[in-house]
Amino acid sequence: PKKNLLVEPMAKNTAAAIGLACITIRRVDPGAVTLVLSSDQIIKQKSGFLKAIRKACIKAEEGDCLVAIGIRPSRAAVEYGYLKIAQSKKIYKVERFVEKPDIKKAKAYLKSKNYLWNAGIFVWKVNSIHKAIKRHLPKLYSGLQRIEKAQGKPKYKNQLAKEYSRFENISIDYGIMEKARNIYAVVGDFLLADIGSWANLSSGSYPKDADGNIIQGLSKGIDTYDSIIFSQEQHLIATLGLRDLIVVHTPDATLVCKKDKAQDIKKLTQILEKDKPVCVGFGVSNPQQARKIPRRP
Structure with a gap:
């Protein structure tokens, strides 16, 4: 109730x-x-x-x-x-x-x-x-x-x-x-x-394709395996020869990192936010929010 x-x-x-x-x-x-x-x-x-x-x-x-x-x-x-x-x-x-x-x-x-x-x-x-x-x-x-x-x-x-x-x-x-x-x-x-972190999405509820990739948004790939690919606003991500990577595109920033470095993403977002008032969608605590964060003025 x-x-x-x-x-x-x-x-x-x-x-x-x-x-x-x-x-x-x-x-x-x-x-x-x-x-x-x-x-x-x-x-x-x-x-x-x-x-x-x-x-x-x-x-x-x-x-x-x-x-x-x-x-x-x-x-x-x-x-x-x-x-x-x-x-x-x-x-x-x-x-x-x-x-x-x-x-x-x-x-x-x-x-x-x-x-x-x-x-x-x-x-x-x-x-x-x-x-x-x-x-x-x-x-x-x-x-x-x-x-x-x-x-x-x-x-x-x-x-x-x-x-x-x-x-x-x-x-x-x-x-x-x-x-x-x-x-x-x-x-x-x-x-x-x-599933509140990028690296752990693989063990969560997101479906994987035949090559073990978790994909949200537009993506086309060749020889791409066990990776996480998120894209916003109809932006196409094209990949070739990737394995165990995280690729996230938001309107103001793009992230590419190894899965085993995902725990350090917060350090990177802190640097970016000091240098430029950008929206860093990949720094959110819940990956589902990465598709919904508005631009900062």
Whole structure:
């Protein structure tokens, strides 16, 4: 139902979004256990996913703790954050959150057996995350308190926009999970495909042609294999002799890079945006948006 949809007045990253959801759910059920999921993931092995969520919910209900779902690494991935865990038989105590590493560190994490991929899936009681926000993000907490007092009143919409404009743009990982000491991890026995990055589209839901290419827009190619090709505004991309490349054309910029360098695209967009006010569609977090970004004035 429409009443269950929470609309932010502006994007302020995941800490603010989760905080808003927390105070809203708490009005309905103060003891609720909530599940936080990313919208740009494809989860396979449904039974393994549900088993992990049930286990995480049981742990979250036991007391004041924050539970993360981790995936055992199958390779030295640099596109995921990591959870360093203490040894345990069932549920692991998380010793620290680790940001996306370079390839050298990723190989060390894979070898050590003490690290899990951070799936970005969390389970907690609304009161537990509320306490964590109060402790680690006090300014966000104060703003949420004012929003909570305005809920159900005519001034709510204006109060929400006012407070949101003041919120720090920070993720739940940086703001809470890297600081909290009451974090546990449940290992998820399922495959996770993050389609919020160009390199991971190959494991997502986009169809491939006979040569393993993912193509959106106009493209003609010869001897082109296992590549991602996106084009906007009826612009034809012609390729010859490509393999494992990403080619993206937007109205103001064209990107050509190797798939294994896709994690560095943000660095490139930062340089481009400093040099010239262009629209860099390939720098968006979700590749689906690359066809819809308007030009900047």
